[in-house]
Amino acid sequence: MDNKWHTTPQKIRDVLKPDQKDLVRQIFDKLHCDEYKSEVWRQFDQYNKGDGGFGSASIAIFGQPGTNQFEFVLTGRHCTRRCNGDSEKGAAFGGPIFYGYAAQGFNEKPTHPGNAYWFQAQRANEVFQALDGKQRETTLLGESRDEDGSDTVKLTGKTQGLEGISVADLRADQKDLVKTVLADLLKPFRQSEREESMKYIEAGGFDSLHTAFFKNQDVGKHGVWDVWQIEGPNMVWFFRGDPHVHCWAHIREPKAA
Known part of the structure; x- marks a missing residue:
């Protein structure tokens, strides 16, 4: 858990096929509500714009998909999100999460213009x-x-x-x-x-x-x-x-x- 880390060293852009990348985007999309999806993607896609903005992130799957003992984790700069089948009992979000945003440069202005959060x-x-x-x-x-x-x-x-x-x-x-x-x-x-x-x-x-x-x-x-x-x-x-x-x-x- 950190503000910039990769749970696996392989990047999405290096190992996944286009249809697999699209599936990862769908999973990430469904972790958020309709009202804020566009803002979340605006933040995520701003970083490392190549390959749709999320190509430098990594994913990992723990446990056995198709059962209630699995967890999908996406990590990268300013992002840790988890999607689980209640394999981590009693943990909201499946465990700790992180998100960040430097909307208009590393040192934001006092009103943080354009910041999604x-x-x-x-x-x-x-x-x-x-x-x-x-x-x-x-x-x-x-x-x-x-x-x-x-x-x-x-x-x-x-x-x-x-x-x-x-x-x-x-x-x-x-x-x-x-x-x-x-x-x-x-x-x-x-x-x-x-x-x-x-x-x-x-x-x-x-x-x-x-x-x-x-x-x-x-x-x-x-x-x-x-x-x-x-x-x-x-x-x-x-x-x-x-x-x-x-x-x-x-x-x-x-x-x-």
């Missing part, structure tokens, strides 16, 4: 704006976690002591906003993944979630926080928009007590 940060910033002064002091921190491969989305299992403000300390209307924002973060993905993700988040305890924003990584220094996260005992959604967008997500069914 900046809407997620805009929604998260609405949560910050809904907080009062003391709540903002609790949730606004200095530096975010480092990006360190799989460790970036390592789950702590903790319900207390996480970074930022606890959802349990928010008013009812603020809690409702956090829940709405979580649903919006999931919008690019297919319905089954959205439903499974929300089910696991709720099972882990909505009041156990914490939100944090990071002031020292504010592109443009204008108080619209580019780097933020939502974390609970069995989930982490880490959005790093400095200098461009990287987003790490990992949601699992909570462990039995």
